[in-house]
Amino acid sequence: MLPLLTIKKQTMPGFEVFGAEERKQVNDVLESGVLMRYGFDGMRNGHWKAKQFETAFAERMQSAHCQLVSSGTSALTVALASAGVGAGDEVIMPTFTFVASFESIMMLGAVPVLVDIDDTLTLDPEAVEAAITPKTKCIMPVHMCGSMADLKALKAICNKHNLLLLEDACQAIGGTFEGKPLGSYGDLGCFSFDYVKTITCGEGGAVITNSEKYAVNADQYQDHGHDHVGTDRGAETHPHLGYNFRISELNAAVGIAQLDKLDSILATQKKNYTIIREVLETIEGVTFRRVPEGGEENYSFLNFFLPSEEKAKKAHTALSESGVEACFYWYTNNWHYINGWEHLRDLKSLAPLSSELKNQIQDLNDTDFSKSDAWMSRTISSLIKLSWTEAEVKKRAEVMKKAIQSVL
Numbered sequence: 478m479l480p481l482l483t484i485k486k487q488t489m490p491g492f493e494v495f496g497a498e499e500r501k502q503v504n505d506v507l508e509s510g511v512l513m514r515y516g517f518d519g520m521r522n523g524h525w526k527a528k529q530f531e532t533a534f535a536e537r538m539q540s541a542h543c544q545l546v547s548s549g550t551s552a553l554t555v556a557l558a559s560a561g562v563g564a565g566d567e568v569i570m571p572t573f574t575f576v577a578s579f580e581s582i583m584m585l586g587a588v589p590v591l592v593d594i595d596d597t598l599t600l601d602p603e604a605v606e607a608a609i610t611p612k613t614k615c616i617m618p619v620h621m622c623g624s625m626a627d628l629k630a631l632k633a634i635c636n637k638h639n640l641l642l643l644e645d646a647c648q649a650i651g652g653t654f655e656g657k658p659l660g661s662y663g664d665l666g667c668f669s670f671d672y673v674k675t676i677t678c679g680e681g682g683a684v685i686t687n688s689e690k691y692a693v694n695a696d697q698y699q700d701h702g703h704d705h706v707g708t709d710r711g712a713e714t715h716p717h718l719g720y721n722f723r724i725s726e727l728n729a730a731v732g733i734a735q736l737d738k739l740d741s742i743l744a745t746q747k748k749n750y751t752i753i754r755e756v757l758e759t760i761e762g763v764t765f766r767r768v769p770e771g772g773e774e775n776y777s778f779l780n781f782f783l784p785s786e787e788k789a790k791k792a793h794t795a796l797s798e799s800g801v802e803a804c805f806y807w808y809t810n811n812w813h814y815i816n817g818w819e820h821l822r823d824l825k826s827l828a829p830l831s832s833e834l835k836n837q838i839q840d841l842n843d844t845d846f847s848k849s850d851a852w853m854s855r856t857i858s859s860l861i862k863l864s865w866t867e868a869e870v871k872k873r874a875e876v877m878k879k880a881i882q883s884v885l
Contacts, residue, residue, distance in 0.1 A: 490746070490777075490863040491670075491677030494738050495731075502526065502730035512726050514545075515700070516710045527729040531683075533736055538658045538666070540685040542692035545729060546699050549647040549669025551722035552682035553581035556665040557615065559684070559694035560641050562587050565833035566614035568643075571600045571626075572815040572849040573807065574619040578645060579821055583830070587614070588837045591815060593848040596767040598780060598856065599626035601848065606634055612837065615641040620649035620659055621813075622858050624766060624774035628654050628662050635663075643667070647682075650675050651743045651775035659775075660685055670728070675742060675777055676735035678728040699723060745863045746776040749870045753779055753859065756874035762788070762885045766856075779859045784885070786854035791884040793857055799880040801873060803860040808853045815846055 505524045511517045514527035527545050535543035546552050562568060564586035570578045571594050579589040592608045595601040600618045616635055618626030628644075635642045642663035646652070650668055652659040660666025665688075668674075670681035684695050697703060702719030703710070757763055757779070766780040783789035786808070793806040811817040822841040824830060865873070 490742055490861075491674055491735055492672055493863045494735075494742065495677075498734035498737065499731045502734045503727055506726045506730050514723060514726050514729065515703075515705075518708060524726070526726045526733060527724055530729045530732045530736065533733065534683055535685060537736060537739070538661050538685050540658075540661045540666070541687045542685065542689070542695075544684045544692065544695040544699060545724040545732075546682045546684065546722040547724050547728075548671060548680055548722075549645075549667060549674075549682040550577035550581055551699070552647075552667040552669070552684050553577060553617075553643075553645060554584050554720075555695050555699050555722055556643055556667050556684045556686075556691075557581060557585055557587065558698050559686075559691045560615070560643070560665065562614050562641070564831055565612060565837065567610060567612045567837065568615045568617050569600070569605050569608050569613060570617045571619050571621075572846050573598055573621055573813060573853060574645070575647070575813055576818065576821075577647075578617065578619055579818075582617075583834060586831045586833060588612070588834050589821075590839065591841065591844070591846075593846060594852055595627075595848075596782075596852060597624065597626060597769060598622065598766050598852065599624075600631060602627055602630035602634060604848070605631065609634075609638055609640075613638065613640060615643050617643045617645055618663075619645040619647075620652065622780050623649050623652060623777035624768050624780070625649060625652055625654050625659055625772050627769045629769070629771070632662070641665070647674065648777065649775050651739060653773045654769065655771040661687075664688065665691060670732055670735075675746075675775065676732065676739055678724070678732040678735070681724050681728045681732060742863060743775055746861045749863075749865055750776040750779050750861045752867070752870045753861075753874040753877065756871075756878050757781060757881070760878060760881055760885070763881060777861055779861060781857055781859075782852070782855045783857065783881075784855070788884055789855045789857060792881045795880040795883050796857070796877060799876050801859075801877055801880065803862070804877075805858045805860070807856060807858065808850075814853055815841065815849070 531543040566587045568582045582589045592604040644663040644666040646660035647669035666685045668683045670678035698719040699722040702715035796804045
């Protein structure tokens with residue numbers, strides 16, 4: 478067994494590098510006593526952590542605008558709302574993602590349309606094109622496990638059909654496509670900063686865009702429709718309805734320090750990823766997720782395929798029995814693949830769903846997702862952590878190789 482390599486659940490590395498820098502930023506807020514991002518100007522001692530993080534993040538993501546929010550889920554909701562997506566509008570999304578994807582769509586009364594993935598483990602452009610109807614408003618690729626969808630093909634489809642391209646980059650911050658940060662290629666991009674993301678605020682998220690209109694709408698929608706004009710919050714008007722998806726100053730403060738560490742996090746992930754991949758590449762029968770031409774993943778996961786579902790299940794068991802945890806078999810996971818979403822398939826809701834949603838949504842218990850199954854049933858993903866020493870990474874790689882070879 479390898480106790481140093483054992484991780485009990487899915488975790489990405491932001492929390493691993495939490496230290497004095499984050500504490501200093503948070504203490505600035507605690508000393509002022511102003512935990513809310515708006516108002517109380519005279520008490521702040523000059524600290525505006527959310528504004529500071531937004532400016533820095535927009536620059537890092539090569540985007541004109543950034544709107545911080547309370548989570549990655551709320552980022553998706555705010556992004557969709559800012560672009561006018563609502564009741565009856567259809568949003569195309571993949572079968573492999575996190576439950577937040579369809580939750581954010583359905584919250585607005587819009588209709589999630591699930592389509593197959595391909596060997597990128599993200600949206601299959603052909604499946605996307607086939608799913609478009611007159612009610613389609615948005616295509617939402619989800620850059621799962623550190624790598625991206627075929628953005629060039631999806632952008633061409635959006636241009637052809639006049640659709641919105643919304644990138645969910647919550648698990649892929651730091652990856653790039655054609656030299657652009659993931660999230661900045663589409664009309665809008667969304668990120669999560671929860672506790673198990675590449676960088677963390679504890680809880681938080683962000684929307685980026687180059688559209689002034691979407692930026693203003695996002696700014697207003699995430700704060701009850703406030704126009705944020707002037708310095709008297711009580712005198713602000715409400716141009717339209719909104720909701721409360723605000724981030725706190727405490728969470729934003731953590732994000733400022735974490736963002737400064739992003740480049741070093743990515744470098745360590747790439748180093749550890751490369752060591753393991755070079756070992757697994759020597760195993761006959763193991764192949765790897767396709768990264769679209771022009772793309773570079775953020776190296777937070779190493780995603781590989783076994784020759785069959787049976788071999789993948791046996792390999793996953795062998796890895797676990799060898800002490801190599803943090804290797805995920807998403808095909809039977811309750812959170813990340815259509816097979817585990819009984820509540821969505823059966824539309825189990827605490828409140829009545831809109832007639833548009835009930836009338837338009839596909840029968841997910843009867844839809845053929847065999848193409849997705851063919852990829853997901855053979856996929857194993859190995860988390861890449863920062864805290865491993867080089868010796869530990871090399872040992873992990875060799876133990877993984879031995880375990881996988883034992884079933885091939």
